[in-house]
Amino acid sequence: MEIIAIANQKGGVGKTTTAVNLAASLAAKRKRVLLIDLDPQGNATSGTGLDKNDLSLSITDVLLDGVLLQDALVTSPAGFDVIGANRELAGMDTTLMGQTNSHELLKTAMSALSDHQANTQSKPYDYVVMDCAPSLNLLTINALVATDGVIIPMQCEYYALEGLADLSQTIERLTELNPKLYIRGVVRTLFDARNTLARDVSAELEAHFGDIMYKTHIPRNVRLAEAPAHGMPVIAYERWSKGSRAYQKLAAEVIKQSK
Ligand SMILES: Nc1ncnc2c1ncn2[C@@H]1O[C@H](COP(=O)(O)OP(=O)(O)O)[C@@H](O)[C@H]1O
Numbered sequence: 001m002e003i004i005a006i007a008n009q010k011g012g013v014g015k016t017t018t019a020v021n022l023a024a025s026l027a028a029k030r031k032r033v034l035l036i037d038l039d040p041q042g043n044a045t046s047g048t049g050l051d052k053n054d055l056s057l058s059i060t061d062v063l064l065d066g067v068l069l070q071d072a073l074v075t076s077p078a079g080f081d082v083i084g085a086n087r088e089l090a091g092m093d094t095t096l097m098g099q100t101n102s103h104e105l106l107k108t109a110m111s112a113l114s115d116h117q118a119n120t121q122s123k124p125y126d127y128v129v130m131d132c133a134p135s136l137n138l139l140t141i142n143a144l145v146a147t148d149g150v151i152i153p154m155q156c157e158y159y160a161l162e163g164l165a166d167l168s169q170t171i172e173r174l175t176e177l178n179p180k181l182y183i184r185g186v187v188r189t190l191f192d193a194r195n196t197l198a199r200d201v202s203a204e205l206e207a208h209f210g211d212i213m214y215k216t217h218i219p220r221n222v223r224l225a226e227a228p229a230h231g232m233p234v235i236a237y238e239r240w241s242k243g244s245r246a247y248q249k250l251a252a253e254v255i256k257q258s259k
């Protein structure tokens with residue numbers, strides 16, 4: 001079981017779009033996938049066709065009440081397992097503040113899930129994908145402590161290089177809490193190849209961070225923006241759209257990284 005956190009402190013860079021569509025594209029390649037929504041906005045949850053306001057159990061119950069992950073998950077209409085989130089998750093930080101091990105709750109829950117799968121001899125997940133909120137709050141820290149690697153969605157705009165340098169430093173600092181933490185890859189999102197600045201920034205990212213950049217660029221594609229309104233990953237909504245094909249390529253790159 002490989003655990004991947006999709007994180008970037010900036011909002012609107014395509015984290016949720018990447019989490020949902022990477023999960024769906026991995027599942028389409030016959031991988032067993034669990035998607036965990038860690039954003040109170042619940043967009044990853046609704047993006048897989050679940051009603052975020054009608055979840056019998058959510059990630060909030062796991063983190064606050066010790067509900068087991070295997071009890072909180074549902075198979076989404078998108079066809080893979082999801083642990084949903086909604087507004088109830090918003091108060092987490094203040095509730096857990098000062099509690100010892102508050103940054104390890106998800107990691108502990110994840111180990112319990114592994115043990116459960118081993119004991120029941122059920123097939124383990126190949127990938128757990130976690131969608132983080134656009135901040136370095138306690139939920140994101142929980143994800144970064146529980147994860148094996150981070151995928152950073154990044155828009156090719158003026159401050160991208162600085163942003164990525166900052167993020168690398170943050171992740172470096174967090175290795176104190178999770179020695180395994182590393183940047184699995186940076187994926188260029190909302191990419192417009194006709195835009196000169198985007199091309200220049202992309203080339204600079206390649207020059208400075210080439211070893212961690214995915215080759216796949218995710219284009220700006222209207223199908224990617226439309227699909228969530230239908231509660232579908234793009235592969236179910238418009239399988240042959242540019243956006244869908246890009247996420248399938250990204251999934252192939254992610255699989256190639258696995259041992
Ligand atoms: N490649 C893309 N092409 C077109 N629209 C996109 C693309 N990626 C994301 N979007 C849209 O941009 C907005 C922000 O994306 P989202 O994935 O929610 O970002 P984040 O989770 O980082 O805040 C959403 O409305 C989403 O549908």
Ligand SMILES: [Mg+2]
Pocket residue numbers: 015016017039043132133134
């Ligand atoms: Mg999001």
